[in-house]
Amino acid sequence: MVYAMRFLIFILLCILMSPLLIFGLIYYTLRIRRICVRHNISGTANEPYASRLMMHIAGARQDYAAYKIAGHLPSFDKLSKFLLIEILGFASKLSGYKGSFFAYPGQRPSTLMSMMSHRTDFFDRSIKESLTRTDNPAVQFVVLGAGYDTRCYDLSEVVDIQCFEVDMPPTLNSKIGALKSAGVPHDHVTFVETDFNQETWMEALLASGFDPNLTTYVLWEGVTMYLVEGAIRDTLNLVSSLPKGSTVGVDFFSADLVYGNPPYARISKAMHKSIKYYSEEIQFGVATAKTLSEGIEKLAGDSGLTLSRFEHVGSEEDKLPPWYFFAQIDNI
Numbered sequence: 151m152v153y154a155m156r157f158l159i160f161i162l163l164c165i166l167m168s169p170l171l172i173f174g175l176i177y178y179t180l181r182i183r184r185i186c187v188r189h190n191i192s193g194t195a196n197e198p199y200a201s202r203l204m205m206h207i208a209g210a211r212q213d214y215a216a217y218k219i220a221g222h223l224p225s226f227d228k229l230s231k232f233l234l235i236e237i238l239g240f241a242s243k244l245s246g247y248k249g250s251f252f253a254y255p256g257q258r259p260s261t262l263m264s265m266m267s268h269r270t271d272f273f274d275r276s277i278k279e280s281l282t283r284t285d286n287p288a289v290q291f292v293v294l295g296a297g298y299d300t301r302c303y304d305l306s307e308v309v310d311i312q313c314f315e316v317d318m319p320p321t322l323n324s325k326i327g328a329l330k331s332a333g334v335p336h337d338h339v340t341f342v343e344t345d346f347n348q349e350t351w352m353e354a355l356l357a358s359g360f361d362p363n364l365t366t367y368v369l370w371e372g373v374t375m376y377l378v379e380g381a382i383r384d385t386l387n388l389v390s391s392l393p394k395g396s397t398v399g400v401d402f403f404s405a406d407l408v409y410g411n412p413p414y415a416r417i418s419k420a421m422h423k424s425i426k427y428y429s430e431e432i433q434f435g436v437a438t439a440k441t442l443s444e445g446i447e448k449l450a451g452d453s454g455l456t457l458s459r460f461e462h463v464g465s466e467e468d469k470l471p472p473w474y475f476f477a478q479i480d481n482i
């Protein structure tokens with residue numbers, strides 16, 4: 151009852167402020183096309199970033215660095231930050247509504263609306279456990295396809311750790327610019343330029359001071375779907391060359407979703423069409439085989455790694471069976 155009231159007030163506030171929200175949405179999408187796409191800056195990097203920003207502004211999950219750099223990014227300049235983030239945050243705070251999109255850690259089974267909360271919570275738990283355990287904790291943290299992920303900046307309050315953020319140069323440079331102009335300290339972070347489809351990130355990392363003899367957590371969130379299978383296998387092989395206790399946290403779409411097999415034909419078509427807006431392409435999905443986790447177990451096993459944690463969005467009873475998987479893969 152209280153939840154329904156809060157939701158109603160939230161919707162009413164959004165309707166009242168809809169001219170500003172609609173203008174903000176148009177302005178934001180134009181910036182994606184005119185600035186991000188034109189300069190090869192990842193547009194899709196804004197989707198998970200915006201979700202974490204929403205969770206922060208609703209008071210569900212703290213992410214001060216994400217909030218600070220908003221207003222300094224190619225997509226979220228000061229105007230789009232105000233028109234979208236601040237206004238939605240105001241509506242959420244005034245109504246007390248923190249459902250679905252704003253929730254953290256969010257409901258289980260998760261849904262299409264709460265999948266980003268589930269994903270964020272899965273990786274937060276996995277990272278925290280690996281970095282803070284007493285026995286052989288990870289002492290290096292690598293974010294592959296970092297986009298606008300801000301864990302390196304919020305982490306530094308919990309543990310003293312050397313961080314590496316790896317991405318393609320245009321996206322990386324837009325982030326460095328935002329960190330500088332927002333005044334977010336980033337001396338503990340080494341930025342490494344690479345293209346996973348062209349070269350190994352390990353070579354680029356080694357040239358930047360990465361120590362392959364230290365136990366490492368590799369966060370590879372929201373990236374595998376944009377790569378070819380060879381690049382994914384190469385990355386897993388590299389993780390298996392790191393010391394025992396090293397981990398990769400990674401998410402996969404299902405092969406059925408990516409290749410449009412029934413019953414995913416319609417949603418697959420819609421997904422590929424929407425990603426084209428960003429001039430990016432979804433390329434890889436993991437085969438699920440008999441059980442949902444079997445394909446990932448096999449992929450990890452082929453590189454001598456072990457699937458230690460596995461969760462998925464949705465429930466096996468849903469009309470569309472789960473198609474989005476979160477995995478912690480360890481070098482045991």
Ligand SMILES: C[S@@+](CC[C@H](N)C(=O)[O-])C[C@H]1O[C@@H](n2cnc3c(N)ncnc32)[C@H](O)[C@@H]1O
Binds near residue numbers: 194294317371376
């Ligand atoms: C959807 S974003 C996810 C960003 C971030 N991990 C997060 O969860 O917020 C995908 C990121 O992967 C990067 N990426 C995609 N293909 C890549 C490639 N071939 N080489 C390096 N980075 C790549 C993009 O630039 C983008 O920043």
